[in-house]
Amino acid sequence: MRIFAASLGTETNTFAPIPTDRRAFAAAYYPPGTHPDTPTLCSAPMIAARRVAACGRHTLIEGTATWAEPAGLTGQAAYESLRDEILGQLQAAMPVDVVLFGLHGAMVAHGYDDCEGDLIARARLIAPDAVIGAELDLHAHLSAQMVDNADLIIGFKEFPHTDFLARAEELTALCLRTAAGAIKPVAAVFDCRMIGGYMTSREPGRSFVDRLQAIERQGGEGQGGILSITVIHGFQAADVYDVGTKVLVYADADPAAAAVLAEQLGRELIAWGDAGVPVHLKTAEAVAEAIRMPGGPIVLADRWDNPGGGVAGDSTFLIAELLKHPDVPAAVGALWDPQAAAFCIAAGPGAEMPLRFGGKAAATSGTPIDALVRVRATTDDLVIPFEQSTVSLGAAAAISIGTLDVVLATGRAQTFNPAVFTELGIDLAAKKIVVVKSSNHFHAAFAPIAAGIIYVDCGGPYPPDPARIAYTKIRRPIAPLDPNPWLCEGDRHVSG
Ligand SMILES: [Zn+2]
Numbered sequence: 415m416r417i418f419a420a421s422l423g424t425e426t427n428t429f430a431p432i433p434t435d436r437r438a439f440a441a442a443y444y445p446p447g448t449h450p451d452t453p454t455l456c457s458a459p460m461i462a463a464r465r466v467a468a469c470g471r472h473t474l475i476e477g478t479a480t481w482a483e484p485a486g487l488t489g490q491a492a493y494e495s496l497r498d499e500i501l502g503q504l505q506a507a508m509p510v511d512v513v514l515f516g517l518h519g520a521m522v523a524h525g526y527d528d529c530e531g532d533l534i535a536r537a538r539l540i541a542p543d544a545v546i547g548a549e550l551d552l553h554a555h556l557s558a559q560m561v562d563n564a565d566l567i568i569g570f571k572e573f574p575h576t577d578f579l580a581r582a583e584e585l586t587a588l589c590l591r592t593a594a595g596a597i598k599p600v601a602a603v604f605d606c607r608m609i610g611g612y613m614t615s616r617e618p619g620r621s622f623v624d625r626l627q628a629i630e631r632q633g634g635e636g637q638g639g640i641l642s643i644t645v646i647h648g649f650q651a652a653d654v655y656d657v658g659t660k661v662l663v664y665a666d667a668d669p670a671a672a673a674v675l676a677e678q679l680g681r682e683l684i685a686w687g688d689a690g691v692p693v694h695l696k697t698a699e700a701v702a703e704a705i706r707m708p709g710g711p712i713v714l715a716d717r718w719d720n721p722g723g724g725v726a727g728d729s730t731f732l733i734a735e736l737l738k739h740p741d742v743p744a745a746v747g748a749l750w751d752p753q754a755a756a757f758c759i760a761a762g763p764g765a766e767m768p769l770r771f772g773g774k775a776a777a778t779s780g781t782p783i784d785a786l787v788r789v790r791a792t793t794d795d796l797v798i799p800f801e802q803s804t805v806s807l808g809a810a811a812a813i814s815i816g817t818l819d820v821v822l823a824t825g826r827a828q829t830f831n832p833a834v835f836t837e838l839g840i841d842l843a844a845k846k847i848v849v850v851k852s853s854n855h856f857h858a859a860f861a862p863i864a865a866g867i868i869y870v871d872c873g874g875p876y877p878p879d880p881a882r883i884a885y886t887k888i889r890r891p892i893a894p895l896d897p898n899p900w901l902c903e904g905d906r907h908v909s910g
Pocket residue numbers: 551552553575
């Protein structure tokens with residue numbers, strides 16, 4: 415078989431103040447044949463396709479693979495130029511049997527609320543008879559345009575996203591079986607009409623995903639067999655029509671079987687209410703609770719200042735609170751402040767200097783911190799592991815203010831791993847409190863070293879409360895903006 419694979423990804427927070435242009439894709443831009451052996455979050459289908467091509471029975475034609483760190487709206491020219499580059503490569507590769515796209519599913523550009531749907535629909539016009547498969551992050555906006563034009567869409571199941579390569583391998587295998595005529599995937603989507611989500615690092619999300627995978631294992635081939643189940647959690651920080659939680663099921667040639675299961679699972683999610691997400695403490699109460707808790711380090715997740723959600727990662731609320739407790743050994747990382755990091759790198763390790771840092775990207779970042787700091791350590795490139803991938807935070811510096819250490823990075827990336835601190839010589843075992851700029855991806859690598867974990871709501875800058883987000887394009891009704899219509903149609907007992 416002839417397989418074409420390409421990847422275009424970013425997650426667009428349409429409320430974020432950081433524009434995304436073509437240069438934002440430069441840090442992870444791989445022309446055909448140049449992608450490294452380790453996948454990025456959204457390019458795993460490229461790696462999975464290489465593995466099946468290595469067996470010798472298939473020919474892989476690689477397209478471009480590129481990714482921009484989540485931020486604000488993508489420029490129209492940036493999106494169109496990358497889209498047309500990939501579509502031109504597909505056109506040149508024709509005829510192909512299988513098209514594999516590594517996407518995110520929440521990319522929004524000026525003029526395009528559904529970039530991935532647009533890309534897949536245009537690919538369908540070029541390759542009308544090919545099997546088109548796409549992998550999505552579960553924080554996507556699943557659209558009819560995507561589902562109608564693809565043969566298979568598979569989303570990550572895990573949050574934290576520990577399974578992007580495993581899902582890409584599934585996608586590749588199912589697309590090849592489809593192209594061979596062994597299966598005929600048919601899709602059903604159940605729209606939960608809610609903005610929700612859950613973490614698979616805790617219950618009930620953990621058992622739910624285990625059950626989805628058990629159903630898939632039992633599914634198999636044959637009439638009505640369940641081939642794939644994806645729960646799209648959604649990405650609330652975007653003003654687009656398709657925001658929200660949807661269940662996507664593929665059954666083998668049996669649309670009714672897919673529809674029944676999608677609705678059953680979707681109604682389970684609706685019935686959970688808020689059970690899928692942890693309690694969030696406000697800034698001061700989170701620090702006070704961490705101090706009260708036995709042992710250390712207690713990890714405080716600054717969920718709504720997570721660069722992985724498209725915001726800056728430079729808010730100072732927790733730093734200001736920790737400075738009120740100079741007796742509490744603490745560490746904060748990684749704060750995005752290229753200017754302050756550059757000052758510290760220029761001054762060098764051991765330097766003591768007055769420094770203004772953080773709180774610059776937006777009003778919701780809080781106010782900058784002014785302090786006399788000591789530069790602990792610097793690095794030309796802070797590279798950290800993230801599951802099967804690696805992530806660079808660029809040149810970085812660690813500074814100390816008494817017993818508080820802060821990692822300042824020139825690049826914007828989420829705090830996936832303790833290496834953010836340890837690569838700069840910070841001993842987390844000696845800290846009572848460790849603040850991470852991450853929503854939940856930190857959990858996989860920090861949980862083993864944490865004495866406790868607290869999710870913190872500092873108020874911004876990511877819009878944390880969907881009920882208060884000024885959506886203009888979202889389909890209604892949708893909870894929590896409206897009562898969930900599924901609960902109004904005879905399922906009142908669920909809410910009671
Ligand atoms: Zn995600």
